[in-house]
Amino acid sequence: MEKYYSSERNAQCLVYLLKKHGVKKIVASPGSTNISFVYSAQYDGEFEIYSAADERSAAYIACGLAAESGEPVALSCTGATASRNYMSGLTEAYYRKLPIIAITSSQPECNMGHNKPQAIDRSVVPKDIVKLSVNLPAVHNAQDEWACEVSINKALLEVRHRGGGPVHINLTSLYSSDFSVQYLPEAKVIDRIMHDDKFPEIKEGKIAIFVGAHAKWSECLEKAVDKFCEQYNAVVLCDHTSNYKGKYRVLCPLITNRDVRNDLFSFDLLIHMGSVSGAYIPFGAKSVKEVWRVSEDGELCDTFRRLRYVFEMTERSFFEKYIDLSNGNVEKEHCVEKWKREYERIYEKISELPFSNIWIAKETAKKLPDNSVLHMGILNSLRSWNFFEVSDSILGYSNVGGFGIDGCLSTLLGASMSQQDKIFYAFLGDLAFFYDINSLANRHLGNNLRILLVNNGGGAEFKMYSHIAANLGDKANDYVAALGHYGNKSNKLVKEYAENLGFKYYGVSNKEEYLEILPEFVDEKIGDRPILVEVFVDYEDDSKALKLINSIEGIETKGITKRMQIKKPNRINNIDGKIKIVPWGAGNSFIKYSSALKKICDIEYVCDNDASKWGKEIIDGVVCISPQELEKVENAFVLIMVDNGDVALRIANQLLDMNVTLFDNYNNWVQYANELEYC
16 A cells, blocks of 8 residues: 555644745654654655764764755654764754754653653753754644644744754654555744845735734834824724724724624734733634734744744834835725724613623723823723723733733832822722732832722632633632632721721722712822722622623624534525535544535535544545634535534534634535535
8 A cells, every 4th residue: 555644743744844944855864753754754755865874973964964055954863862862963053053953753741751661851952952942742633733833833943043053843753654644734834034034915905903912102113003004904903901092093802802703803914013912802713814923022923823924023114114015005995994983883882781890991991081001900800991992192001911910009009100290090800909919008109099999709700601610600609719708898808908008998889989989080180199999899790791792783793603602503594605515524424425415516625623634535535624724715614524413512613713604514404405506
């Protein structure tokens, strides 16, 4: 029987990406653990492969090849001590900055430390033999595949990065004897663009800039982004921590983070700036085709798993370069106007909210004084405020870097010390407040602090209707949500502590009481004391308010619920335009019904979560693809072809998470397929 590529997906990805990154030369040493990679490269036929039985010699051969050819050279060895013999050659390569890729094949990490033959620990490498070391575990699903692809790209880009040098790729092998994969499946390619490189073309299509947490913008950067958006008809999607205040800003969570899908939320290109975002914008496969990351650090930060390019340069340089490359053609109506109209439509549909974190944010946001600074606790507090706009002169911050609740007040205190003529606000929940309560006794605390404590008696985040802990009901109260700590909503504990420290304290328990004290809380003048407002709410009302916001349908939305709990796979009875049928499930059910299915329509692919099937021809003319490859299929209609109903349900929810909404169970669909002329 003819042998093709190995079924081990990590080896497939490595072969594919070596070719894409221009690595043609391999020095291979014999062994069992590296068979999957070496034979796959041999079968591929596009590599110059040299054999060296001695790994020490192989590493030096690679040094000579790389130095003389000016090209990167890959090494491949088996397990046990084979990789140890690369060290002297890699040390030479490190100090000469030679582009060597040391691929050391290995048993699974779980075998280490259990007296397994030939299983040695390669997790720590000497400082001066490689610039970067990555580990490629066995691939069992789409998430494993993504992690594998990103790690390979990191290593292959680093071999030429900032002067170049050797890198290490530890390739896990399961010793598969299956070499039946005839077609090498594609893998994600990521390229790094430096300032002097040729810049990729921005093709015509829908473009957005997403800004994570960001420091205060310079005037020059804001002008460059505004000009870019004007010329490319782009919109800037923000939350309060983005701090972009230009004319193309859209505070997007009210539109994007609800349970209903919005047609506006679909882009051909997303430009990603800033650091971690606490907005949890659901950029899925069907909402974003490609992501370009702009950051001076040049790191491969694939937040949305659609990364194509990383631009290692200042943000200003990136936008000014593309302004120069633009032809200046702009549609009559800029897309930002559509986003702003949609925001207003949804905002106007907000019904009466219960007394909650979200209601407080809605009533307070527009009343905050100009040039004040807004600090928000993570999760519930940040989410609540991200629904509502504040003055353009107000900057927003949250501890989303480490994403802990342990330092919200201390961060606020430190910021307020730097500018004592500005008012600094904190909006946070009780767990975050009590975690950092000692900071209120700091002797440097000034009168420019105003704190709003939303006290719901515990971790309300875990009681939200959309949280996984919601399914636990009251059983989550004791240990998951930590209800009942810190005075159990005592109306004296915080009051006496704050007043003893010189705060002006207000305790409120309903809307009327809050609206009564609000004018003083948002007064633009700094008073003679800092202010602390403690608002007592019920977590049930917080959850109700969030559900009310998330269930609003705007004019441009479709009624597909991302978080819905479906009893059976979603059934679509009407489809406009040409579709492509893609079965899901490359098992017995597909094989059994494939002949009948092919009489109805043409089938090129079948999708499956089993990585060992990807790239294989399951039946004549039908190749198995991964969920990631499915995302690239235009106008796909997925037929779930599995026998187990629970498995079918999981696949249906997986498709919804991928933002694939056109799918059905085969048994449902086949009954009316001919009548509706799907194909």
